[in-house]
Amino acid sequence: MTAPTQELRPSRADGHEPAVRLDAVSKVYGRELLALDRVTLSVDRGEFVCLLGASGCGKSTMLNLVAGLDHATAGEIDTGAGRIAMMFQEPALFPWLTVSANIELALRVTSSAKSTTRRERRERAAELLEMVHLGGLGAKRPHELSGGMRQRVALARALAQDADVLLMDEPFGALDAMTRDLLHDELERIWRERELSVLFVTHNVREAVRLGDRVVLLSSRPGTVIEEYPITLPRPRRTDSGEVAGLASAITDRLRQEVLRHAQPAQRPGATGTGK
């Protein structure tokens, strides 16, 4: 089931331009913290790629680079002409706007929606809120919501953008299993309908297998791609199905090795995992 990167890549680069392409991308923070080390990865159009990796291995960094929020220290990133939407690891809602207004702002900027009226936007925002099971809470302010509710608003806002590429950083981390399942279905539906390209960071291996066309494993600091798993299970998949569980446990094992390799030095005081 595990297939090394080399074998996989050629089969994907067969003709059409990928939606996102990272070519030997490295990122150094400050003077000496190497967060990403020559990462090469591409996401095809309409592909759903899940990113797995230990805490602090550089997943968020990678998403920031792809989104153009930060500059790579070396290497090249190409996102073509597609519009990019992103869900941050934190909800990052605007505290001065109501929940609905947060989403409306995204709708307003979206070029295709420029001509929409205010009322249309409000209705669309209400629909999106219904979709994330927050119907009727549009008038609340972000601080009046629970952690998971905020995360769902952020999801609604990202979906409101109507982008071609969707970057998601642990979007369902603060949700209970059931709400998560429901949102998996919604996300999959939208991904299909809109033919989105998705780069999806998660710590939940089952979630990755449930959603992804491909699961990419990053090593710990510095982050590099160590493994890619194409997921060929037929959709719709269920998180609690045996196949998903099986595949997930195989990936988990590989991940476990990786995390352990990194976690080891921490037991010995003095030897640190940073590039010092």
Added chain:
Amino acid sequence: MTAPTQELRPSRADGHEPAVRLDAVSKVYGRELLALDRVTLSVDRGEFVCLLGASGCGKSTMLNLVAGLDHATAGEIDTGAGRIAMMFQEPALFPWLTVSANIELALRVTSSAKSTTRRERRERAAELLEMVHLGGLGAKRPHELSGGMRQRVALARALAQDADVLLMDEPFGALDAMTRDLLHDELERIWRERELSVLFVTHNVREAVRLGDRVVLLSSRPGTVIEEYPITLPRPRRTDSGEVAGLASAITDRLRQEVLRHAQPAQRPGATGTGK
């Protein structure tokens, strides 16, 4: 395996005072949002209670009430004389302090540690950082850490407080499965050693079963206790063991019912889940 609240309670109230006791506690936000509805719950000394519930059902609210950060609208809360430590849903680190200083501040305030010197505190902070696998990162500032790393610093800070009652709000939400496993072990060890009473909020049912002496299920808005499961599996338990998985799936089913009950109205526009 499921046991209704009534049967369980008497067996627990047999003589000694609980560490935390909530008696018919209700919480109304603003004018009409009933977040908690007559919640009655107690955590014995040295007990590890896990709290499960849908997103937005009032778990964080409950922890805030217990911690004395907010006032209950009705009902009584008794936390005895024990010191309370809390890990918030967000890391809530002080951005102006280094990682180490954040932890040292907690050490400094702890009464038993009043007489410690600065150097001792620094060493202790370094130990705690090692424990959460962040050895050598003490000099960093919070904004230089990844989401999961910040969460672990918050954990270290909470543990540094040396409290009798530990309230944890999704403490491992942003961590990969492996790091999470390692930290489960650490937490269990410390809980035993210090005879902590823990109230632990999570969305990961397995995690709850892995760690808890008892798992409490909250219904959706308004939050009420709908079920309590004593977990009698022998320790040490393993998250991926069959027994844990079995018990977890039973609890998940019950939770699923509850979440579905709540999620339903959201499909019909107009009917909202708030108390409007």
Added chain:
Amino acid sequence: MTADLSQHIAGLDALELSHRERRSVAARIWARTWPMFSAILLVLAIWEVVVLTGWRPEYVFPGPVTVLGELWNRLGEAEFYDAVAVTIRRAITGFAIAVLVGLVIGAAVSRVRPLRAAFGSLITGLQTMPSIAWFPLAILLFKLSESAILFVVVLGAAPSIANGLIAGVDYTPPILLRAGHILGLRRLALYRHVILPASLPSFLSGLKQGWAFAWRSLMAGELLVIIAHQTSIGEQLDNARELSDAPGLMAMMIVILVIGIVVDMCFGAADNALRRRWGLDQRVG
């Protein structure tokens, strides 16, 4: 369930909310005003005691009775209200212009890097320039007109407002900037939808400081020229001083204080509204 719920809340209401409600009608106003009243009484008492000790002769340091009497006299004169009206009109006009100028300058300087390097520090430099230094230029540009006074007021207040905005921009949480950037907001749109609202608290405190600068500059500026028998607070204050009219001076100081306090309360109300909306009013315990 919904019915049950609202019933339950109604029950809680009876317990708690309505109690709070009742408090909010009379007692809350009282709770907000008694400290002020007692503070005023305290100050008056101390003042009277100092005067009674005979520390300084009454004509140099008059007691509260004299001063309040003088104030009462002035309150009885139509001229006083003219003065207040003239000064407040000038203050509001000047402040409004200063807000506009400050906003534009602050916006430009905070976001355009070369502008900031070029003029950033100049703003504080201008802020420290005493009003009298501008008088010759004001007269040169605007002759002896109301505009000359406004010029001095704007030069006094605009830097403060710009600085408030710049500080707000500088301390906008990067994550919100990133969120705005991802939403496709750029330049002006980013400014309008993210940076400006995020800077609001700091901008508000800049406005408050700007008001103080505007008012002080106005007090000085009103001495620059007295146009066709138009009296003003600044002029009356200076007259009282020129005439060594201690009770008159103190009466005018009280007037200025009261106006300042009223304005502060307006800013305070705006500030509280803002904090409530942002959820910053949740206090611990």
Added chain:
Amino acid sequence: MTADLSQHIAGLDALELSHRERRSVAARIWARTWPMFSAILLVLAIWEVVVLTGWRPEYVFPGPVTVLGELWNRLGEAEFYDAVAVTIRRAITGFAIAVLVGLVIGAAVSRVRPLRAAFGSLITGLQTMPSIAWFPLAILLFKLSESAILFVVVLGAAPSIANGLIAGVDYTPPILLRAGHILGLRRLALYRHVILPASLPSFLSGLKQGWAFAWRSLMAGELLVIIAHQTSIGEQLDNARELSDAPGLMAMMIVILVIGIVVDMCFGAADNALRRRWGLDQRVG
């Protein structure tokens, strides 16, 4: 792995970091100063052009050459340096006292609710009081001494500093307050370890505004008392105006501007350090 890593970073260094490094020695200073130099040149050029058009006679609106010549003359006189030294000493002393007073008042008012209700708005009220209104009181209290000047300066600056602190306290994120509370920090300790550092940005901007107030009050206050053998910037500025000495006035204005700019740069450096430490300097794109 560590060796490999540092090697790799060394490779990146060659590509990027060292490049950045090299920039930071000379080019970065240049990048920070050229806009300022061009701004100065631009201003001088516009000024000269306006003068050349003969808009106003030279004795009313002298050109840059005259003014800079006058400045140069003054720079050649020992008296000028005495004046600057005296004024700066007073400014620093007064400001230091004002910071202390402002801190204490701000801390008390921001946390003790009745105090706030009683005196909160008074702070802005005091801020709007023009310096001249305090002169009689200053002299009553301190006679004709340096302390009278400092009194005016402190009364000018302290409210601003207190207001900055109060604004900072009001906008402290509630989650940090809660975190502090949970850590067992109460009252003074909470203040010291959480509220004060969280308010630092706002406090810093209050300090900056306070400096401007202090300086302006000082310029006015220096006319209050002319103490034996001490000349001062405020006095020289006023003398230039009394003597209708336009070049002298403008030269002194330049001196005040330059001092203001230098002070702003100090605040700016503190501000940048703070923002870097807090991670607020990460900009987008």
Added chain:
Amino acid sequence: GGGGGSSSGGGDGAAKTEVRLGFFPNITHATALVGIKKGFFAKALGSNVTLKTASFNAGPAATEAIFSDAVDATYIGPNPAINAWSKSKGQAIKIVAGAASGGVFLVVKDGINSVEDLKGKKIATPQLGNTQDVAVRYYLQEKGLKTDTKGGGDVSIVPQDNAQTLQTFATGDIDGAWVPEPFASRLVTESKGKILLNEADLWPNKQFVITHLIVRQQFLKEHPDLVKKLIEAHVESNAYIQSDPAGAKEAINAELQDLSGKPLKQEVLDSAFKNITFTNDPIASSLVGSADHAQKIGLLDPVDLNGIYDLTILNEVLAAKGQQAVSDK
């Protein structure tokens, strides 16, 4: 050279319809106060020209206004006039008439009975380098007492604003003051000061200028007719003050009440009024003498006051009224 400025904004040019006149709300400016209150200026200018008045609280603002073409003429003290003349190198203004003389006193507190007693005392003056400041320093120098511009020497000279002088004298922070009316009278009546010296005693004929009327040179050149009308009103006003002191005092207080909301106390007004002579003679000798003194004690760079006066119109007006001509020497 006519000021060099273009005739922008202010209404210079052929059809001038308003004259802008400045003055201070001050008893030494009684000529203006009475002239305005009694309508002498308005009457003289006729119905086609309106009078716009501006009151200043100090000399610099008046000078700035003259320089900036914001007023056409203003009443002003000798010092700002000299400054305006010297800073503009004789281009900005002309003195066209005198207004008042005298009314400056050295008031001291009890226990000081002679000049010798001033040693080691603090004496206030209104402003460093102004007429009174120069006068006191020159006087002390003549009497062998040293002073310097920084408050040192045998007698400490403290330049401060007159209002502050009232306060500091009352609280005993200063021992005396060399001040003009009405402050001299106020020090006497309110703070029990006593007059040690009348400055008039130091001048020939006991006359020295305290207020005069200056006009912009350009205005003078372009509208000599209007200047003449102003001077006619000025002369009429002074004549009225001399002929009907009671009515003049009433007018003065009424105008002060209008301007600053507070009239002078009757006793202060009486005493001050008595001490000032309202005269059309600019007493040129005292201006030159004062400048000379200022140069001698190092407070003024050498300045050539030749040409600062243009009294031809005044003398025309006086001649028409059958009065004696005044001299600019």
